[in-house]
Amino acid sequence: MFIENLKSIVTTLVTVLIFISAVELVSPSNKMKKYIRFVLGLILITVILNPILQFVSNGDKSVIESIKKYEEVFSKNENNLEVNNSDEINNNQNMGDNRKKAFINNFNKNCDNLLKSKFKDMNFKSEVDCDINFTDVTLNVKKLKIGVNDSRVKKIKKIVINKDVNVNMNEDDEEYSEVKDYLSNELDIPKEKIEVYQLDE
Known part of the structure; x- marks a missing residue:
């Protein structure tokens, strides 16, 4: 006016x-x-x-x-x-959730690529459970599950009936301990938080 x-x-x-x-x-x-x-x-x-x-x-x-x-x-x-x-x-809450999902997806892909570059004859599928603080830029990994599909020719295992499933799990853990050690050293994650299991073919 x-x-x-x-x-x-x-x-x-x-x-x-x-x-x-x-x-x-x-x-x-x-x-x-x-x-x-x-x-x-x-x-x-x-x-x-x-x-x-x-x-x-x-x-x-x-x-x-x-x-x-x-x-x-x-x-x-x-x-x-x-x-x-x-x-x-x-929007900020939704964006925080989206950022966390994107970070977890990227972490899983990078972990798969890292393992694939070291162990060329295996396929991997990573699943991380973690807490992320974007303001302090901190990451707390609760559990890292690595599914392994070995394309090498495997030895035939003895089939034992009425045994605990834990025996089978221990054999898998021993077989993939090299993967566990490598991830623990590369990502600075304690071995107790890394779980390696056999992927279904």
């Missing part, structure tokens, strides 16, 4: 000044010139005083209206900010 009024005042003033300059250029150089300048000066004074008189006569009302409009705009923006903040909090 104020800027619009200021713009109209400046436009009117510039227009009047251009008009006065044009009239002075066209007017003849005789006794009439001083009367023409007098009239043009009066016109310029009225153009300058008009906005000042408008502000003095209606200034209170226009200032109060402007303040009310600014208060309305401010309260609308404040409400929008509150709504946006609640949406932003929800």
Whole structure:
């Protein structure tokens, strides 16, 4: 509102000044010139005083209206900010979950690639269970499960009926202890947190 009024005042003033300059250029150089300048000066004074008189006569009302409009705009923006903040909090939580999922997927892929580069005749599938703190950039691995599919020719194992399954698990653990040692050294994870198992073919 104020800027619009200021713009109209400046436009009117510039227009009047251009008009006065044009009239002075066209007017003849005789006794009439001083009367023409007098009239043009009066016109310029009225153009300058008009906005000042408008502000003095209606200034209170226009200032109060402007303040009310600014208060309305401010309260609308404040409400929008509150709504946006609640949406932003929800988005941050979703983004944190997405970042964690993406990190875990990347960790699993990198772990598979790391193992594949060392043990070329085996296929791997990694599953990590971990806590991630992105602000402190810390990672706490609770459990790292590595599924191994060995493509080498294997020796035939003895089949024993009515034995514990733990015996079979121990044999698998001994067979894949090299994988466990390698991962423990490369990723700096304790061996107790690494579990290696045979993938179903």
